Amino acid sequence: MTSSEWLALGIDVGGVFDDDLGRAVLPGKDERLCPAFLGVCMGWSWALHMAQEIVSHQVSQTENFDKSDQIRDKQVAPLLQHGRPVLGIYVDNVAIIGGVPEDADKRMRAVCERFGQLGIPFAVTHGRSQAHLDTIGLRFDFARRELMHKSRRCWRLRLATLALLRRRKVRGSVSQVWGGHVIHHFSLLRPGMSCLHSFYRFIEFAGDNQKVLWPSVRQEMRLVIGLLFLGEAHLGAPIHENVYLGDSSAYGFSLMVTKSSQQEVRQATLHRERWRFIISPPPGLDGHHLGDFRPRGSCLDAGVGTRTKYGQQLLQQAERRPKPVQSWRPSRAPRPLVDVPNSIPTIGPEWDKQDRYTLLVAAPWQHTAEHINIKEMRVLLMGVRRCCRDRSALGHKVLLLKDNLVSVLVNSSRLSDMPLNLRAPLSMALLCNMGKRRTEQTSTSLGMPAAGRSATLSPSSSVNIPMPKRRPYGSSCRVDQVKTNKRGRVLCAKDSAGVLLPRAKQLQCRKVTSNTLARYHSALVEFEKWAKKNRSGMKTHKTLDSSMVEFMRQQYEAGRQSWEGSYLVFGYQLLRHTGLDSACLPESKKALKGWKTGAPGRMRLPYPEEVILDVADFAVDNNNGEAALAISLQLDGYLRPSEAINLTAGQVMPPARKAGRAYSKSWGIVLAPSEEEKPTKTGHFDDCVLIGDIQHEWLGPMLELIVQGKRPEERLFPSLTLASYERLFRDAMQKRFNNCIHATPHSVRHSGPSNDRFHKRRSLQQIQKRGRWASPKSVARYEKEALLLGIWRSIPDSKHAGISARARDLPLKLLRLLQKVPQ
Numbered sequence: 166m167t168s169s170e171w172l173a174l175g176i177d178v179g180g181v182f183d184d185d186l187g188r189a190v191l192p193g194k195d196e197r198l199c200p201a202f203l204g205v206c207m208g209w210s211w212a213l214h215m216a217q218e219i220v221s222h223q224v225s226q227t228e229n230f231d232k233s234d235q236i237r238d239k240q241v242a243p244l245l246q247h248g249r250p251v252l253g254i255y256v257d258n259v260a261i262i263g264g265v266p267e268d269a270d271k272r273m274r275a276v277c278e279r280f281g282q283l284g285i286p287f288a289v290t291h292g293r294s295q296a297h298l299d300t301i302g303l304r305f306d307f308a309r310r311e312l313m314h315k316s317r318r319c320w321r322l323r324l325a326t327l328a329l330l331r332r333r334k335v336r337g338s339v340s341q342v343w344g345g346h347v348i349h350h351f352s353l354l355r356p357g358m359s360c361l362h363s364f365y366r367f368i369e370f371a372g373d374n375q376k377v378l379w380p381s382v383r384q385e386m387r388l389v390i391g392l393l394f395l396g397e398a399h400l401g402a403p404i405h406e407n408v409y410l411g412d413s414s415a416y417g418f419s420l421m422v423t424k425s426s427q428q429e430v431r432q433a434t435l436h437r438e439r440w441r442f443i444i445s446p447p448p449g450l451d452g453h454h455l456g457d458f459r460p461r462g463s464c465l466d467a468g469v470g471t472r473t474k475y476g477q478q479l480l481q482q483a484e485r486r487p488k489p490v491q492s493w494r495p496s497r498a499p500r501p502l503v504d505v506p507n508s509i510p511t512i513g514p515e516w517d518k519q520d521r522y523t524l525l526v527a528a529p530w531q532h533t534a535e536h537i538n539i540k541e542m543r544v545l546l547m548g549v550r551r552c553c554r555d556r557s558a559l560g561h562k563v564l565l566l567k568d569n570l571v572s573v574l575v576n577s578s579r580l581s582d583m584p585l586n587l588r589a590p591l592s593m594a595l596l597c598n599m600g601k602r603r604t605e606q607t608s609t610s611l612g613m614p615a616a617g618r619s620a621t622l623s624p625s626s627s628v629n630i631p632m633p634k635r636r637p638y639g640s641s642c643r644v645d646q647v648k649t650n651k652r653g654r655v656l657c658a659k660d661s662a663g664v665l666l667p668r669a670k671q672l673q674c675r676k677v678t679s680n681t682l683a684r685y686h687s688a689l690v691e692f693e694k695w696a697k698k699n700r701s702g703m704k705t706h707k708t709l710d711s712s713m714v715e716f717m718r719q720q721y722e723a724g725r726q727s728w729e730g731s732y733l734v735f736g737y738q739l740l741r742h743t744g745l746d747s748a749c750l751p752e753s754k755k756a757l758k759g760w761k762t763g764a765p766g767r768m769r770l771p772y773p774e775e776v777i778l779d780v781a782d783f784a785v786d787n788n789n790g791e792a793a794l795a796i797s798l799q800l801d802g803y804l805r806p807s808e809a810i811n812l813t814a815g816q817v818m819p820p821a822r823k824a825g826r827a828y829s830k831s832w833g834i835v836l837a838p839s840e841e842e843k844p845t846k847t848g849h850f851d852d853c854v855l856i857g858d859i860q861h862e863w864l865g866p867m868l869e870l871i872v873q874g875k876r877p878e879e880r881l882f883p884s885l886t887l888a889s890y891e892r893l894f895r896d897a898m899q900k901r902f903n904n905c906i907h908a909t910p911h912s913v914r915h916s917g918p919s920n921d922r923f924h925k926r927r928s929l930q931q932i933q934k935r936g937r938w939a940s941p942k943s944v945a946r947y948e949k950e951a952l953l954l955g956i957w958r959s960i961p962d963s964k965h966a967g968i969s970a971r972a973r974d975l976p977l978k979l980l981r982l983l984q985k986v987p988q
Contacts, residue, residue, distance in 0.1 A: 169194040217256050223283065224252060224259060227275040241435045253300065260300050310401030314350060322346055323393050326386050335378050337371025344368065347389055353398040360388040404430045405561035409551065410522060411544035412568060415537060418544050419527035420551075430564050433512045438570060516566065523895055525551070533724055541569035670740060677739070678846060685736025692716055692733055706750075713737075713753040717760060727761040771919035772908050773953050774800060776960075778972035780908065783897040785975065790982040791882040792893050794867055796913060797979070798834075801861045802854040803917045803936040805846065806910035808836055810885050815877030817868060831858040832865050836937075845937070852937045859926050863976035870983050906959050918944065923953055 171178050178198060180189035192198060225232050234243050236253045243251050250263035250272050259276060263269030273289060280287035298305040304313050329335055329343060344364060351357035363381035370376065404427045411420045526547070530540060548565045552558045666674055674682055695701070695716055702708030717730045734753050742749040777800050784793040799809040818833035836852040837845045844850055857864045871881055890910050898904055918936060921927040927935065933944045957965065 167195050167197055168192045171198060213256055217254060220257055220259065221254050223279055224254065224276055227279045228272065239437075255301055258300065260298060262298065262305070305400075310399065312353060312398040312400055314353065314396055318350075319393050319396070322350055323390055326390050326393075329378075330383060330386055333377060334375040335371070336373060336375045337368045338373050340364070340371065340382075341368045350393065350396050354392070354396045357389075357392045357396065360392065361385055399560070402560060402562050403427075405552075405558045405563045407552075407555070407558065408564045408566065409525075409548035410516075410566045411541075411548055413530075413537065413540040413544045415530075415540075416533055417527065417529045418540065418547075420525045420544060420547050421522040422525055422551075423522045425564070429513070429515060430562075433516065433564065433566075436510065512566070523892070523899070531725060538569065541567065666740070669743075674739060678844070681732075682740075684732045685740055688729060688732040688736050689740065710750050710752045713750060714756045717753065717756050721760050721764060724764075727757065727764050730757045730760050770912065770956065771916040771952055772906070772912055772956050774916065774920040775969050775972040776902075776906070776908065776956065777913055777916055778975050779901060779968045780894060780897045782971040782975050782978065783901055784893055785978050785982055787893075788982070789893065790979060791885045792890060793975075793979050794864075794871065794983070795882055795885060795890070797861065797864055797867075797975075798856065799910070799913045800917050800920075801856055801864060802834060803914055803932075804834075804836075804854070805914055806887060806890060808845070810882060810887060810890060812881045813877065814872050814875035814879050814881060817872050817881070819869065819872070820865070830862075830865075832856045832868050849937065854935060860921075863980070867980060867983055870980075902960065902964070905961070906956060919953055 168178055178192065181192050181198065182189050221232060221235060221237075225235070228234065234249060234251055236242060236251060245251050245262065245264055247264055248268055250261050250268045252272070253260040253262065261269045261272050261276075263272070277287050277289065296306070296308045298307070299315065302315055302318055304315055306313065325343065325346070329340070344361065347361065348358060362385060363379060364385050367376070367379055367382050406424050406426075408423050408425045408430065409420060410423065412418065545565060545567055548563075552563045677685075692713065693703075696703055696712055701712035701715065703712060713733065717733070720729060721727075734750055734757050738746055738749045777796060781793040781796040784790070784796065795809045795812075798804060798812075799806065802809075812834065816835050816838060818835060820829050820832060822829040832855070834854045834856060836854065837843055837850050839850040845852055856868065875881070887910075894909050898907055914936075918932045921932060922929070929941065929944055933941060936944065938944050960968070
């Protein structure tokens with residue numbers, strides 16, 4: 166109908182909004198007009214949203230006329246306090262969680278009265294307080310302070326998984342629906358998502374067709390069944406005091422740790438980094454900010470409801486919000502992903518203090534060509550592994566700080582294509598019952614453990630979960646064979662990855678340790694993957710030699726260390742070659758010599774004995790006599806850190822004073838006694854060292870004091886671990902030397918030979934025997950006495966006199982401490 170025809174019917178059209186002009190115009194008399202309904206166009210999602218906002222607004226009128234006590238999406242969780250319960254609203258359902266029954270009952274009566282005044286029927290499903298709350302498919306168990314899925318949902322998912330396993334063929338779309346349920350189920354136990362790996366490739370391969378279910382997918386389904394009933398979240402888990410800070414660059418990484426209070430961690434975890442991303446533009450934004458999202462054929466301001474009170478509140482919020490940055494591609498309209506960078510506040514300035522952090526590890530990357538996001542994820546996983554190795558972190562929430570959003574926001578359920586071994590650390594976190602977060606770490610959805618819809622608080626019970634044990638080397642063997650084989654050092658490894666050696670090689674491999682065998686095997690696996698990818702020949706010994714030379718050339722150009730090539734060449738010689746060693750890979754050995762010349766390996770520097778003894782003095786000042794004595798023994802006997810820490814009373818040989826003067830002075834230590842069948846790092850037994858024979862005679866009385874009353878199998882230093890030993894050196898370097906030098910426990914073994922050579926106490930042959938080195942070339946690596954002067958030059962001159970004085974006073978101070986502390 167034309168405008169004049171509408172006017173004849175008594176309808177004055179007036180101005181009509183023009184899409185092209187962007188304003189209202191008066192239509193002509195002969196211009197045809199179509200009627201349209203003026204209202205809010207919404208689907209089911211918008212209807213649910215409007216219903217929830219109406220209920221939320223009316224509930225807020227019953228107490229403090231705001232929504233600060235409501236649990237809302239992408240908002241800071243309210244803190245449950247006395248007299249102030251917390252509300253959870255889901256469309257037309259209202260759940261009230263109070264600290265005591267009176268608080269929840271009082272607020273529930275107020276809500277009922279409010280809806281009664283409005284003439285809206287409101288039924289209370291639970292009139293009295295209860296110790297659990299069932300809502301939206303979840304159960305809040307306030308007695309145990311745990312959040313879990315309803316048992317009916319768990320059993321239905323288990324039965325559905327079993328039904329899929331009974332089928333030979335499964336449609337890809339059906340598997341995708343099943344996977345969605347599994348991911349939602351493991352949202353309470355995110356490490357459980359890592360059990361799905363081949364599943365994603367299967368649904369991509371199958372599409373909407375029926376395909377035979379892969380064996381790997383069946384195995385993953387069985388893993389899901391085993392983990393279903395572990396899907397719980399501990400709402401009352403305490404916060405661990407250790408906070409880890411990691412960072413990575415293109416060429417190196419570092420990981421640090423600091424102590425923190427619970428208040429600091431709670432304040433840093435109020436917001437989630439995921440909240441900074443929104444799916445659609447915020448209300449009230451014009452088209453020039455994010456593009457024109459106004460649908461064609463609509464009137465001005467249609468769908469926003471700017472004339473309502475709620476619409477005015479949204480417009481005011483949009484004006485205060487900073488302009489977002491467009492981060493979507495034009496082809497992805499109409500629902501872009503927008504990053505609002507200032508919507509999440511930065512963490513507090515207390516985390517920026519440099520003196521509060523202790524460095525754990527800092528090193529260059531071996532694979533510098535990797536993407537920076539992969540490197541950032543590796544640093545994050547280092548923190549997770551360290552948390553899992555810390556017994557005090559079991560059952561706790563741990564905060565890990567990162568400046569990389571990809572590593573923080575990564576979804577552990579979809580990492581099948583990343584070059585990272587994420588399943589092992591995630592399974593460790595699952596066994597240790599740990600929550601790993603970043604400023605992605607949040608406290609519970611409630612600010613404190615609660616009881617609720619009308620329930621009382623109860624103390625949480627602590628659960629002791631054992632640390633996961635490492636898998637034995639040679640995992641293809643039976644477990645009973647691993648336990649009974651005491652001599653088979655091949656059957657245990659450091660990195661829990663093993664290989665079953667043929668019988669012809671088992672005795673030959675006994676000359677090296679299991680850790681070295683594991684590195685040999687890893688180097689060979691890496692080379693075989695490279696050869697398969699590059700289609701390099703490996704059929705004959707000559708082509709294999711040529712391929713290995715090319716592989717080492719690429720490794721050298723990539724900046725890798727020469728010791729990696731040594732593991733490859735000599736690993737093949739030991740594990741694969743069956744002829745003479747001299748005829749094995751001649752060209753590769755020549756290339757390895759050139760690699761070592763072009764990229765010599767890094768060496769730990771020796772330190773003056775005054776510096777090492779000053780670290781022992783630092784331990785004495787901290788009432789750690791065991792560490793101080795271990796440092797002194799390690800320096801005098803050229804001991805490795807593990808050898809000094811694990812010394813037992815049976816390994817210490819006291820002097821025989823009644824046998825004569827020659828036997829009455831020195832003490833002896835036997836390393837790797839043959840009766841224990843545990844060799845040294847080089848595979849030897851019964852290595853002997855005399856303590857205090859030329860220097861440091863004061864160690865004898867201290868050994869006598871600490872050995873007294875101990876059984877032969879008892880450790881001399883039961884409270885000393887390698888981690889605490891390394892931590893002591895780090896603290897000493899920071900507080901005594903201001904990090905101008907960086908001595909470690911491994912530096913002490915390098916320092917002993919250099920000091921003895923510098924002070925002309927021993928010859929090179931004596932140093933070689935005392936250090937238990939088979940070749941004089943090994944002695945040359947450790948004996949670098951001229952470098953001691955360079956270390957003194959690195960230390961400020963004002964500290965030299967104090968270091969020497971404390972080193973001279975150490976014997977008396979340590980003896981007094983050991984006499985005072987009961988052994």
